[in-house]
Amino acid sequence: MIKLSITALLLASSLTAGNLSFDSGMIKAHTEVFGDNTIDPMVKKAQSRLSMDDKADSLHGVIEVNAAELFSDNAKRDEHMHEVLESGAIPKISFDIKEMVAKGGDKYTLKGALSLHGVTKPISFEGSVSEAGGKVHIVAKSSLKMTDFGIKPIKMMFLTVRDQVDLNVDISLKR
Structure with missing residues (x-):
């Protein structure tokens, strides 16, 4: 009888959780070098592979992008970026959301692990999570150092690209 009750409880809780699939938006990185702040x-x-029940603080799972699909406004720069990221050999960049910390209203800290260039490190994003019309909208920011992920910043002439990369997420997910 207890096993049946536990099974029913697990089944009921899985019905209230909702799988979320990527619908639209973008994930942008920003860095710069002296004289060029448009990288x-x-x-x-x-x-x-995200799920969320009726409250945003239950959001968890993985969102993944293909490094080879990163692009900017400069094709030559993109070639160098893909070479440095080794996007052919290490194509996946992922963020595994492990914990949501409520900050009030729709503001949250998304805590998890970022896998980039074959290295996984803890990282947190600050932002908002809201839901309307069957879509979950996430807007969040964070930053990282390329060298923490085994990436050597590119040198151009006598200048080196800044080690810090600012990350901006603005995506919609559908239930």
Whole structure:
């Protein structure tokens, strides 16, 4: 009888949780070098294995992008970026959301692990999570150092690209 009750409870809780799939938006990175502050590669496609029940603080799972799909406004720069990221050999960049910390209203800290260039490190994003019309909208920001992920910043002439990369997420997920 207890096993039957536990099974029914687990089944009921899985029915209230909702799987979320990527619908639209972009994930953008920003860095710069002296004289050029427009290094803004982005990706507009992602795969998600995310779920959330009726409250945003239950959001968890993985969102993943293909490094080879990163692009900017400069094709030559993109070639160098893909070479440095080794996007052919290490194509996946993922963020595994492990914990949502409520900050009030729709504001949250998304805590998890970022896998980039074959290295996984803890990272947190600050932002908002809201839901309307069957879509979950996430807007969040964070930053990282390329060297923490085994990526050597590119040198151009006598200048080196800034080690810090600012990350901006603005995506919609559908239930």
